[in-house]
Amino acid sequence: MAKNQRTKTNEKTNVKRSGTGKIRFFDYSLLAVLICLVCFGLVMLYSTSAYSAMVTYGDSMHYFKRQIVFCVAGFAGMFIVARIDYHYYIKWAKGIYYISIFLMLLVKTPLGKEVNGAKRWIRLPFDQQLQPSEIAKIAVILFIPVLICTMGKEITTLQGMARVVMWGGFSAACVLFLTDNLSTAIIVMGITCIMIFVVHPKTKLFVILAVAGATAAIVGARLLGMAMETSGNFRLRRILVWLDPEKYASDGGYQIMQALYAIGSGGFFGKGLGNSAQKMIIPEVQNDMILSIICEELGVFGAIIVLVLFGMLLYRLLFIAQNAPDLYGSLVVSGIFGHIALQVILNVMVVINLIPTTGITLPFISYGGTSVLFLMAEMGIALGVSRKIKIAE
Incomplete structure (x- = not known):
């Protein structure tokens, strides 16, 4: 009877005995x-892209079928990565970092592929493409913790922080200048800063810098908006559109205006799944603007559900980071946490026009094969760290 009771207890807690007086944990x-x-x-994705896929490809399930293939492949890869001892990444992290730089250099060669006016991809066989900036995110997540661990207490000094920022900043600069992707460069730099923040004993300095940086960015954007109305630079034009989307509705502001109409027309409970009207006119709606269609079809209630799911995901990552058996594992999962959090926050802010359009997708929901595969790889790394957690009986 007692033996049966112990078996039931272990099944409920989803853990395994390690044979050392402790219980192995896996974050189910x-x-x-x-x-x-x-x-x-x-x-x-199917509800959002069915109409545009039918018009473009003659198959309403075109985007859905491609995405589900990448999701299945991503889950398979995730379980493989989860079984790898994450300490092996320490040896290969620097090499992965340099490989990511090399792949971004290839974008500037004839292997580079331009999509919708942006040259950020590498051509692959069988009409596939790879976005090297996605590899840069994982490279920074794996390599920056190695630097921090080898530096020890030096990371608390100005010189130590500058050294880490230099490595992260170089990767971010390559993303910006080699793939012309400002939003991903911001995320790469943000991941680096978050990991420094995690290990640094003083938080007041970072809070002051964050507030000062946000204030300077807002003031600078408004000043640029007033001074550069005749500029042809597309990033400056995005700032102008952000400041006054109605004025530029026919010249760059069309997408964000239609997205705002979709959010407003959805109300609290939405029009119902599949009943969106704006998805028929918003360009590339299955990518970075998919949240606006969620709001139109499922309302604010649907958006809340999405944000709650992301909150639960981030909470589990935080739990793993706090209970990781060593500093390297904790920092790697903190980097994954920072990546997901930054991408979700920036996407939501773009959709509701709090910041200029960036092209950042909503993780696990927006269409994109490369993005799904590398996000799943990150989840596999986090689950691999969770497998090393041991809980005392």
Whole structure:
């Protein structure tokens, strides 16, 4: 009877005995939230892209079928990565960092592929493409913790922080100048700063810098908006559109205006799944503007559900980071946490026009094969760290 009771207890807690007086942990909660996000994303992707896929390809399931293939491949890869001891990454992290730089250099060669006016991809066989900036994110997540761990207490000094920022900044600069992707460069730099923040004993300095930086960016954007109305630079034009989308509705502001109409027309409970009207006119709506269609079809309630799911995902990542067996594992998961959090926050802010359009997609929900594969790889790394957590009986 007692033996049966112990077996039931172990099944409920989803842990295994390690034979050393401790219990091995695996974060099934993270896996469950991830499955919910991916399944929700597939449903919304089909609802959002069916019309445009039919018009463009003659197949309403074109985007859905491609995405589901990448999701299945991503889950398979995630389980493989989860079984790898994350300490092996310490040896290969620097090499992965340099490989990411090399792949971004290839974008400037004839292998580079231009899509919708942006040259950010590498041509692959069988009509596939790879976005090297996605590899840069993982490279920074794996390599920056190695630097921090080898530096020890030096990271608390100005010189130590500058050294780490230099490596992260170089990767971000390559993303910006080699792939012309400002939004991803911001994320790469943000991941670096978050990991420094995690290990630094003083938080006041970072809070002051963050507030000062945000204030300077807002003031600078408004000053540029007033001074550069005749500029032809597309990034400056995005700032102008952000400041006054109605004025530039026919010249760059069309997408954001239609997205705002979609959000406003959805109300609290939405029009119903599949009943969006704006998805027929918003360009590339299955990418960075998919949240606006979620709001139109499912209302604010649907958007809240999405944000709650992301909150649960981030909470599980935070739990793993706090309980990781060593500093390297903790920093790697903190980097993954920072990546997901930054991407979600920036995407939501773009959709509701709090910041200029960036092209950042909503993780696990927006269409994109490369993005899904590398996000799943990051989840595999986090689950691999969770497998090393041991809980005392």
